[in-house]
Amino acid sequence: MPSEREPARELIGRVASAFTELRHDHTLSEVDGPLGWPGYGEQLTRAADLTGESESVVCGLARIGDVTAVVVAFEFGFLGGSLGTRTGARIEQAFTHARELRVPVVSLVATGGSRMQEGTLALMQLPRIARQITLTREAGLPHISVLRDPTTGGGWATLGAGADVVLGLHGAQVGFAGSRVRPPGYSVTQQFAAGLVDQLVEPDELRARLERWLHLLTTPGNGPAPVPPALGATTLPETGWEAVRRARAPERPRAGQYLAAYFDWLEPVSGDRSGGVDPGVLCGFGHRDGRTIAYAAQDGTATRPAGFRTAARLVRLADRLGIPVLTLVDTPGAANDEAAENAGVGAAIADMFTAVAAARVPVTTLLIGEGGSGGALAFAAPGRTWATPDSYLAVISPELAAAILKRDPAQEKETADRLRLRPQDLAELGIAQLGPSADQATAMYRNASSELGTQMVTRPTTP
CATH class of the missing domain: 3.90.226.10 (2-enoyl-CoA Hydratase; Chain A, domain 1)
Structure with a gap:
């Protein structure tokens, strides 16, 4: 050696x-x-x-x-x-x-x-x-x-x-x-x-x-990242509580499986450069069909301040190099324990919101599981968010919503329906689009590339 x-x-x-x-x-x-x-x-x-x-x-x-x-x-x-x-x-x-x-x-x-x-x-x-x-x-x-x-x-x-x-x-x-x-x-x-x-x-x-x-x-390509097809359930949930139950199911596909299916190969980055690492957030750059796409993916755990900061670092670097970004949303919410508060979880969430909002490259978001409040929404690109059949997005969990509204715990399932958190509810409310099948995803990418490719900020590449 x-x-x-x-x-x-x-x-x-x-x-x-x-x-x-x-x-x-x-x-x-x-x-x-x-x-x-x-x-x-x-x-x-x-x-x-x-x-x-x-x-x-x-x-x-x-x-x-x-x-x-x-x-x-x-x-x-x-x-x-x-x-x-x-x-x-x-x-x-x-x-x-x-x-x-x-x-x-x-x-x-x-x-x-x-x-x-x-x-x-x-x-x-x-x-x-x-x-x-x-x-x-x-x-x-x-x-x-x-x-x-x-x-x-x-x-x-x-x-x-x-x-x-x-x-x-x-x-x-x-x-x-x-x-x-x-x-x-x-x-x-x-x-x-x-x-x-x-x-x-x-x-x-x-x-x-x-x-x-x-x-x-040095190979950013043009156009947005293709929307990954859903790997889990193919039918939509009938009730809000069923949507929550599906998203919380341990056998549901996680971020690692989506990334493995999406990329030919990838290289991860780690850490927020400020002393923290969140193993529940996966970030890096991947190779797909001859081009590079950056990714920031929540992996089902409560996202810690270091996770938001690492993802924001990734988005800003990708934006500077002209590389489109894919984000995967899957978290019950931001970590809210004493350690998270002391580490500035609110400021870290704001940093991620700002990084996505300021990005000049297209950011593509797929909701693949739980979407708990602002901790999930910080990873989402407004207007370019899709949802899989085994996901939900809510202002807060049905259990906590019932508690805050001083409702009987037995009303948690009803509360889930009232929150309108199912994928089809999100589509009707204009918050997200229903995630495509594999064939639909390919067609969407081709159409989006032709429409948005000329709008991308051009970045230099090596000769």
Whole structure:
């Protein structure tokens, strides 16, 4: 298995089929650096002799799978992959080149942080790099980071944590504070559990994973996501209570089954980037019929704040890259325990409502199970929502509605009817459309694509 600290060029050669290095004209003005740090010039010379590199990053244009991308690879053997003024200049040049060519950026990060011998001037490279990340994001180009061992300090706080998709190599130390500052170092597994890393990857799987991700993020296609056909019941419920009972049935198809049937293959993202993960919300990008569709799916549990924030992150990223979105609604409602309230569940729901409302790409919604109140509706696209025969959508559950209205518990079934929550009720009220069969779904997609394809905001793709 390759080492996480393998030289930058060896790593590039392992993940790319071709590589052309960028030419750099950046030199230090003094032998011992901008601060005149005693012996710094000798350290640079030794680092160059040891690694064969003139700086701690190697930047260039690489072919990874079927996509051309700009690669920024850290050479940890060069002063611990530290960030200095020349490092910042090279990274700036690399991101600028990516925007000029309209290609993605892949950062292969392995760094101990800012370079002590250049003092605060080295630290000032962080906003310089952050600006490049921001400009590239505004240009609608994806940025994938790979966290190697170690990824600490400013490298983690910019290129690592600031990427659109964050892949972590197993065994890597990842954290703002390095092991010499606060031993022992924080692991990439801990960062993944905290919702700050999308996927954990074995080093020998990295090439295939990068190829898949780059393909997904650069093939958005046109038109809305097709509506998935229902996988469960085919007949509509006769009463409101029957609709509730069907939606709560444990044998009913869940989000995972819908996603498996819908996509040829997919890659998930994980976490809200704020310290939280909700296993009841499945988000990511999938490949279907030669195009990419983003998905955010509730999986039948009460949705927690981290779930709403992860889904909102997914929708915004898809919108920026011009990728249509599919949402699957299935939740008894938003989590409302003390932990959820303390984590800002109301603000998280608002964030998801806003992300869907602001999306310029089409969002397609299928109600596949329970649709409990605002926690469900936040995932739904007004005017583009369909409902399966074993689903319902209500302002609140019949049991809680009866309790709030001070009705006898025996009236819960009657309350379900009065709420008009059945799929056919939703259709009559203009809230949702009845979900199609497989043949109907195909015809709907073709019609919608011809009508809406020209209305989509155009996004650049790789040449």
